[in-house]
Amino acid sequence: xxxxxxxxxxxxxxxxxxxxxxxxxxSNHLYFYWYRQILGQKVEFLVSFxxxxxxxxxxxxxxxxxxxxxxxxxxxxKIRSTKLxxxxxxxxxxxxxxxxxxxxxxxxxLTVL
Amino acid sequence: xxxxxQSPQFLSIQEGENLTVYCNSSSVFSSLQWYRQExxxxxxxxxxxxxxxxxxxxxxxxFQFGDARKDSSLHITAAQPGDTGLYLCAGAALSINSNSGYxxxxxxxxxxxxxx
Numbered sequence: 001x002x003x004x005x006x007x008x009x010x011x012x013x014x015x016x017x018x019x020x021x022x023x024x025x026x027s028n029h030l031y032f033y034w035y036r037q038i039l040g041q042k043v044e045f046l047v048s049f050x051x052x053x054x055x056x057x058x059x060x061x062x063x064x065x066x067x068x069x070x071x072x073x074x075x076x077x078k079i080r081s082t083k084l085x086x087x088x089x090x091x092x093x094x095x096x097x098x099x100x101x102x103x104x105x106x107x108x109x110l111t112v113l
Numbered sequence: 114x115x116x117x118x119q120s121p122q123f124l125s126i127q128e129g130e131n132l133t134v135y136c137n138s139s140s141v142f143s144s145l146q147w148y149r150q151e152x153x154x155x156x157x158x159x160x161x162x163x164x165x166x167x168x169x170x171x172x173x174x175x176f177q178f179g180d181a182r183k184d185s186s187l188h189i190t191a192a193q194p195g196d197t198g199l200y201l202c203a204g205a206a207l208s209i210n211s212n213s214g215y216x217x218x219x220x221x222x223x224x225x226x227x228x229x
Contacts, residue, residue, distance in 0.1 A: 004155075033216070043156065043201065043219040056216050091155050095215075101146065102203075102217060104155035 002026045004105035006092050012111045016081050021108045023075045023092030031095035032075045033102060034067065036060070036088040043091065049075065082112045115140035115206050117220035125226040129191055134223040136202035137184045145185050146217065147176055148201040156201055192227045199224050 005024045013019050025032050034046040047057045049067055066078045075094075079086055089109050093102040118137045126132055136145070144163045148156035160169050162178035162185060169176045173196075175188040189196055203217040 031215075035217075042221045043203070043217075045216040045218070048216055058216070089153075101158060101161045103158060104148075106155045107153075109153070 004092055004094055004103055006090075006105040006108050008108060009106065010109045010111070012113065013082055015084055015112055019079050019082055019110065021077045021079075021090050021092075021110070023077075023105055024073055025075055025092065025094035026096065026103060027073070029094035029096060029103075031055075031102075032067075032069070033093040033095075034077045035091045035093060035104075037091065037107075038088045046077070046090075079110075082110075084112050086110060087112045115142070115204060115218045117202055117204055117218055119200075119202060119220035119223050121223060122221065123224045123226075125228070126192055128193055128227055128229050130227075131188065131190050132192055132225070133186055133188045134200055134225070135184070135186050136220055138204065139183065140204070140206065141182050142204035142206060143182075143215065145178060145182070145202060145204045147185070147187055148203060150199045150201055150222070152199075156203075159200075189225075192225075194227045194229055197225055197227050 007022045032049045035043050037043045045058050047061045047067055048055045064080045068076050089107045091107045092105040095102055120135050144161055146161050147159045149159055150156045160176045165180045165182045167178045173190045177186050199222045201219055201222045203219045205215040
């Protein structure tokens with residue numbers, strides 16, 4: 001069964017460093033998403049991406065964040081200068097069909113020291 | 114941001130009992146999804162409800178979408194220890210933009226523990 005995959009599963013970085021989180025969405029999906037979940041808190045929307053551009057973004061998704069679909073299969077989230085409060089699980093998701101069924105990847109645990 | 118309130122926050126029951134968890138909002142959603150999440154893993158989709166009043170069954174799980182598309186419930190019959198987990202509801206807001214990404218708003222979840 002097709003699934004969303006994410007790498008790495010765990011990323012540890014120093015404050016101020018750049019990180020790139022990678023995702024391979026389900027191959028025939030058209031909408032792509034990043035969400036994050038701080039430990040013990042709810043899943044929060046960051047950004048959606050459709051037709052090679054951002055379609056929606058939340059207040060969390062500031063200038064330090066960017067997304068890219070560089071090669072038609074990968075979907076990446078870049079954080080330019082990480083902060084301690086960026087420590088969270090980051091989930092990629094892709095949209096399956098017209099009724100907004102989003103399928104989530106297993107997540108990348110980002111730890112900023 | 115459309116807020117989704119889930120209740121109860123925690124539920125601990127014995128194997129074989131029935132339970133219902135709720136997801137409520139003051140906002141109308143175009144669709145609502147229920148997910149289950151294990152610690153350290155991504156949410157796994159259980160069901161999507163779209164039509165007001167819709168009822169969907171997934172084995173021992175019954176999902177209902179409110180007539181006004183503002184609330185939903187999940188009922189589990191004869192709970193088993195394998196049902197233990199965090200149950201999340203997530204709603205997609207109505208949008209007039211056909212290219213909208215329909216970002217999901219999540220509730221905080223109901224943490225269910227089923228003991229043998």
